[in-house]
Amino acid sequence: MTPILKLLAKALLKGPVTEPAPEQAEIQELADKIDASAKVKLGRSLVIREIDAGSCNACELEIHALGNPLYDIERFGIRFAASPRHADVLLVTGPVARNMAEALKRTYDATPGPKWVVAMGDCAIDGGCFKGGYACLDGVDKVVPVDVRIPGCPPSPTDLLKNLLALLETVR
């Protein structure tokens, strides 16, 4: 049997690696709620545009993890878009380096309303460990209005999911 057939056969026999919701009570609870409120607000989907405004790239690693088969964020109807024109939510990381401030503002302006901004990570909230320097603005809210703040350095994928729900409740 060729390697690809082996891999597919294994997936068919053993089923998906995506963690069954009941075992992840927290995530299951989240999934249910996202499903219910997302349907009402956004036609069962939420499209996110990610913007790195000076992050150290650790937050990006954890956002990537959300897409792996264990978390499989797309099953909740949440996906990442390539263009702000298609986005409902801007997920912003980093303390906002001054060199990125204009790009962040322009991306925000390019996003159609209604739109929400999530500041992800300690440094996106208030500059975190990069606070007080000449090169950063110390927080996403210095440039665009922020709706949800997710603390952590970096926040875990579970924290991220939890807070995307908080966002839906905020905008209800």
Place this chain on the structure above:
Amino acid sequence: MTETNQLLRLLKEFPLAETHRPWARRIVDFEAWQGAIDLLAVSDWDFLGLWAEPQASDKEKFQVHMALRDGENTTVVVITLPLEGLSYPAVSGVRPGALRLERSIADLFGLVALGAEDMRPWLDHGRWPVNHPLSEAEPREIVPFEYDFLKAESAEALHQIPVGPVHAGIIEPGHFRFHANGEAVVRLETRLGYVHKGIEALMQGKTLLEASKLVGRVSGDSTVAYAYAFARACEAACDVEAPPRAVWLRAVMAEMERLANHLGDFGAVCNDAAYGIMLAHAMTLKEKVLRAAHKAFGHRLMMDCIIPGGVAHDLGKEGMAQIKAMQREVRRGFERLAQLYDDTPSLLDRTVGTGVTMASLAHRFGTGGVIARASGRSIDARRNPGYAPYDELDFDVPLEIDGDVHCRLMVRVAEIRESLALIERFTDGLPSGPLTRPLPAQEGEGMALVEGFRGEILVWVRIDGSGRILRCFPRDPSWFQWPLLEACIDGNIVADFPLCNKSFNCSYSGSDL
């Protein structure tokens, strides 16, 4: 008499900085600096880094340091040129990898590299409220600079494709300017600096522990390697060695970081060749490594687990069991993926022969890491200059020679296997004992080279008598890898750029600082 000895002979006459450890730092004059540059043109010394700082005796005056390594006999040397004015002879004429460092020194200190080919601002986009933040830091009006991109001229019609700083994927920001003739790329120029956070300035005056946190966030995917290099540099400056258990635990973390990142890169490169199943499986394996790290060391990326003097987190029985289980699972799962890669001609068709990087360029630019080893340049800081505990072990440093995307993947595949084996040896042989050793508050200068997953990370520190940072310079491997990305895309098609870029996976944050 070889050129190597000529350089050392030239330097021998000049005074040693007594508090600099573990390698010699020689304070030279203008002529000797120029002489060293001339010798570099005809020798195979590797250029490791270039940085500036104020002179100890007179804060109004500056000095520049250049770190070099002899490729053959593992000698590392730092050469210092105290400046009278605001300029020094450029190194980039003979080691072009120095060019962006010279441009950054001009932005941060206002010091000019005489004879440098490119004097455009690099990190400074005209958006900071101060001029030369690491020297006089004079307040100024914010007026964003126009950036003068290099022109490509041809008898045939060319068009430009501007990309970024906000990219389509979930990646860091930077600007790519392509000149293309139809589908073929004629020139790629990168403009970076968008994520400059002023880390060097933020470190000054911090305690070692505070600074260690900052260094661990120069490039988050290499947080272990940075904290590792910083800790070793501080320990060198204080002339203290971390206890054996800490030394081994650091290596466990470093290999787990390498493993996690290589797995992610392996999947992501295949994904950029439209082979998504590989990404799904590789990311599942990577998640297992991160979860084991979380259970074993309390943080998925192992941030702040390595501190100057030792480690902040012990590895308990439960954590050890998690790592063992992860190892078995990843080893089995990964071999299936490696077989699948070998068995998929449509994927190989995209990776073989794409984005070729030549060894001669890798050497001239001082490039290290996977990119160098995929182009036949066998360098690995774990072996040369080497550091504990790797210097006690035999391990493979894989080498490929063709320098294409495929070779960069093959080096990663071999390193994944090697890291899995190393983790096993480090956890099996873990010595018992204390986790930290206190560092005395004393003046000193230290330097360390640590091999991260991307390549070698250099950290240089100067500590004052109260145990605070006077100056710290962390040099990311990406400084010397970005220019090669520009070179390797020439003649390839635009559609293969994501593939080439991912196979390099340079850090934006790491080189923007």
